[in-house]
Amino acid sequence: MARITASVYTSHVPAIGAAIDLGKTQEPYWQPLFKGYEFSKQWMKDNKPDVIFLVYNDHATAFSLDMIPTFAIGTAAEFTPADEGFGPRPVPKVIGHPDLASHIAHSVIQQDFDLTIVNKMAVDHGLTVPLSLMCGEPAAWPCPVIPFAVNVVQYPVPSGQRCFNLGQAIRKAVESYDEDLNVHIWGTGGMSHQLQGARAGLINREWDNAWLDQMITNPAICAQTPHIDYVREAGSEGVELVMWLIARGAMQDVADSARSVSVRHRFYHVPASNTAVGHLILENS
Amino acid sequence: MALDKPYQDIPGTIIFDAEQSRKGYHLNQFCMSLMKAENRERFKLDQRAYLNEWPMSEEQKQAVLTMDLNRAMALGGNIYFLAKIGATHGLSFQQMAGSMTGMSEEEYRAMMLAGGRSIEGNRHLGEDGSAQPQHQPQGQAGRKGN
Numbered sequence: 001m002a003r004i005t006a007s008v009y010t011s012h013v014p015a016i017g018a019a020i021d022l023g024k025t026q027e028p029y030w031q032p033l034f035k036g037y038e039f040s041k042q043w044m045k046d047n048k049p050d051v052i053f054l055v056y057n058d059h060a061t062a063f064s065l066d067m068i069p070t071f072a073i074g075t076a077a078e079f080t081p082a083d084e085g086f087g088p089r090p091v092p093k094v095i096g097h098p099d100l101a102s103h104i105a106h107s108v109i110q111q112d113f114d115l116t117i118v119n120k121m122a123v124d125h126g127l128t129v130p131l132s133l134m135c136g137e138p139a140a141w142p143c144p145v146i147p148f149a150v151n152v153v154q155y156p157v158p159s160g161q162r163c164f165n166l167g168q169a170i171r172k173a174v175e176s177y178d179e180d181l182n183v184h185i186w187g188t189g190g191m192s193h194q195l196q197g198a199r200a201g202l203i204n205r206e207w208d209n210a211w212l213d214q215m216i217t218n219p220a221i222c223a224q225t226p227h228i229d230y231v232r233e234a235g236s237e238g239v240e241l242v243m244w245l246i247a248r249g250a251m252q253d254v255a256d257s258a259r260s261v262s263v264r265h266r267f268y269h270v271p272a273s274n275t276a277v278g279h280l281i282l283e284n285s
Numbered sequence: 286m287a288l289d290k291p292y293q294d295i296p297g298t299i300i301f302d303a304e305q306s307r308k309g310y311h312l313n314q315f316c317m318s319l320m321k322a323e324n325r326e327r328f329k330l331d332q333r334a335y336l337n338e339w340p341m342s343e344e345q346k347q348a349v350l351t352m353d354l355n356r357a358m359a360l361g362g363n364i365y366f367l368a369k370i371g372a373t374h375g376l377s378f379q380q381m382a383g384s385m386t387g388m389s390e391e392e393y394r395a396m397m398l399a400g401g402r403s404i405e406g407n408r409h410l411g412e413d414g415s416a417q418p419q420h421q422p423q424g425q426a427g428r429k430g431n
Contacts, residue, residue, distance in 0.1 A: 014378060060365040064317040065310055083320055085372025153365055155302040192401075196364045197355060198297025198423070199416035200382040201393060203401025228291045232408050236298050237364075271397040273379045 002100070002174045002181035006047065006264075007247040008040070009280040010133055012056060012188045014125040015273035017089055020132050033277060036267035037133050043264060043281060044134050044142065049184040051097050051144050053104075053170065055246045056126035056188045058149045059084070062118075068154050069116035071166065073108075074123075074147035075101040082122035091128050091137075097144035100177055104146070107173035113166050123147055130188045133279075152189065152240050157227070160242045164223035167249020174250075187247030189240025191268075192233070193275035202235040203276045209268060211241065212278060216263060219248045237275075252284045260285050294409050297416035301363040309361020312349070315339040316366035325373045355385050387422020 016033070019025055025034045061082045063069065079094040105117050127147055135142055151157055158166075167185070174183050191211075194202040211234075214222040223245050230239040252259040264281040271277075292300040299305065306313075315336065318324045328335040336346045348356040349370060357367055364381075371381040383393030396402060406414025415423060 018377075060313070060317065060363065060369070061320070064366075065306060065313050083322070085319055085325070085369040086375075087322070153301065153363060154306050155300055194298065194402075195378060195382045196358055197299060197385050197416070198387075198418075198421055199295070199402065199407055200297075200385050201396055201402040202404060202407065202416070203397075204404045205400065207404070231292050231298070231300065232295055233404060236295075236300060270400055273377070274382045274397065274401075276401065 002177040002179060002183055004053075004171055004174050004183045004185050004250050004252075004284070005049070006184050006281065006283045007251055008130075008134065008184060008186040009244050009247060009278065009282075010130050010186070010188055011190055011272065011275055011277040011279070012126045012129040013272040013275045013277065014084070014129065016277075017125050017129040017132060020137065021090055033269050033272055036269055036277075036279060039265050040134055040279065040281060041136055049143055050181040051100055051146060051183045053146045053148060053174070053183055053185045054127055054130065054188070055148045055150060055186060055243045056130070057152045057240060057243060059124050059126055060153065061124035062121040062149070063151075065154075068151055069118075069149070070151045070158055071113065072116040072118045072121070072149040073101055073105050074118050074121050074149070075105060076119050076121065079121055079123045079145075079147055081128055082124045084124050089125065089128055091132060092140045094123055094127065094131075094141060094147065095144045097146055100174075100181065100183075101146045103177050104170060104173040107176055108166070108169045111169040111172065113169055118149075121147065121149075126188060130186055148246070150243050150246070152242065157239060158242060159227065160223045160225050160245050163242045163245040164219065164249040167246040168254055170246065171250040171252075171255065185247045185250045187244035189243050190234070190238060191241065191276040191278040192235050192238045194235030195237050195274055199235070201274055203270050204233050204235070205268070205270060205276065207233040208276055208278060212266070212268075212280065215244060215248055216261070216280070216282070219245065219254060223249070248282075251282060296407055296410050296412070296414070296418065299358045305361050306363070307361070309345075309363065309366075311339050311341045312345045312357065312360060312362050313366040315341060315349075316362070316369040319369040319373050328373060352384070354381060358385075386424070387426045388424030389426070392424040
């Protein structure tokens, strides 16, 4: 059977993608950030998954105001990196896993989560920057990726609790797939940042780290954090952190208190452009 | 019964909810059109003519022409949509975000390098933090005339 063995969490700041694409990773501004991902790139090589289930948000790229799905699962065979206004990123196309994705859609919808099934979708920096951070600049991504887009752009956005519960349903869905597959689930976005208005540039290091502590050790309580706390304390775009709870909810200790997770890596850095970057790798132990 | 909008007492922050989205529908969809290279070229050649193809309000068009992003947000724009205009003009997210504070690009960049804007005094309207209405514009621009 397929199983989720690990979860990865990372911010997905577009400027990080630009720094990689323009060869600026060793510049003094960016060097400390990329140093925080050196362990992670090695870990990815040592623990290569068969499939990555990648939770991210679309930033007005595939989804305009024509349609705003709360949760959208990509079931296509491949996904093209999007032109977000300055040309597409020069990264490999994303190969999907239509069979597992369709299986997860079927199972999760039967568990009462109303997913939108997407067979054609360009993927933006929300998905490609985490891949670049974890995999570097390969000619092809190391494995198939199932894109899972969450609406955190137009309110109402899903609650942390809803995301956490959805993660649990995704774990069950993966475990009911017959083929022996090693699946990683990634939660991306955050941490504290605000890209708008007089409060632009807000960073809340103390809140971010307290939230991280709680998400690791007591995710069921963390999931109860209301939207307004994210927005007030971590900035209007800090609400992206609800997506991390999908990945966290899919870990085994949530379903079985006799199990635990181990923290393989934790990193926090300010700033990347306007944003506090958080990164975490958890393994089922 | 009115919907609960607890986010309305946060200084310097507009939450893109269904009401804002309705106001900004055409503005934001115009922004989406800039994801095509040929449209970006057409827009840059004659911004006014390009904007006139969209059923936007004159106020919204002015906000785009003057790159007044705070105004565009108040009129229903969303930052991820508006970012397409910035990208068309070659502006980074940091330049766009910084422009909304009144700070110069250098001042805003320095604030971020020093750890970003503090949360203290910036949680609720009525406090005394840097994002409060009584402290706008920020940076050197706010000190002129003192």
